Amino acid sequence: MATNCRKSLEQWELMQSEARVVRDATVLLEFARTGQLGFLALGASAQEVEDGMGKPSGVADSAARMAAYSDVQLGQSPSGIVGLISVEPDPFTGLLVLPPPLGSGMQTPAPGLEVFRAYLGRQGLGLESRELYTPGEFWWVVPGSEVSMAFDEQGELQTIASSDRDLLAW
Numbered sequence: 001m002a003t004n005c006r007k008s009l010e011q012w013e014l015m016q017s018e019a020r021v022v023r024d025a026t027v028l029l030e031f032a033r034t035g036q037l038g039f040l041a042l043g044a045s046a047q048e049v050e051d052g053m054g055k056p057s058g059v060a061d062s063a064a065r066m067a068a069y070s071d072v073q074l075g076q077s078p079s080g081i082v083g084l085i086s087v088e089p090d091p092f093t094g095l096l097v098l099p100p101p102l103g104s105g106m107q108t109p110a111p112g113l114e115v116f117r118a119y120l121g122r123q124g125l126g127l128e129s130r131e132l133y134t135p136g137e138f139w140w141v142v143p144g145s146e147v148s149m150a151f152d153e154q155g156e157l158q159t160i161a162s163s164d165r166d167l168l169a170w
Helices: 002-034 046-053 113-122
Strands: 058-061 065-069 072-076 082-087 095-097 107-109 128-131 138-141 148-151 157-163
Touching: 002 082, 002 107, 002 113, 002 157, 113 148
Parallel strands: none
Antiparallel strands: 058 065, 065 072, 072 082, 082 157, 095 107, 128 138, 138 148, 148 157
């Protein structure tokens, strides 16, 4: 009986882990589709972000205020309006942390290029390769949401972001 209980506990833990991975991946896939990361959208106020996320884990003030919540970075205008939403998994492990209420708050694998292509394809969407910031550097962009993504040579996600320069008013 003890062996069956242990096996059941291990199965339950595995299911919980799988559910967490699917939930966090779905948040990113929907971000690519809609441009909204959970409740976070471009144009949100600093107060709305703090009400939903609490205090950031780190803040850098430069041309624009950058607030970090685990692997989520938010760029804000001087008036506190969100003009950049970016998620960057750990470049060495490919794992990311989406803090609650956006995700599980635990490390999970980031979906790769082929997962994004398949998910967006099922939604009737595609990806376009565009030279956005630096000559010779191409990003994948989802037409409609205008979310941009960078992947390494193996198709592992490096960055997924949505921005509006008018909202940032650098």
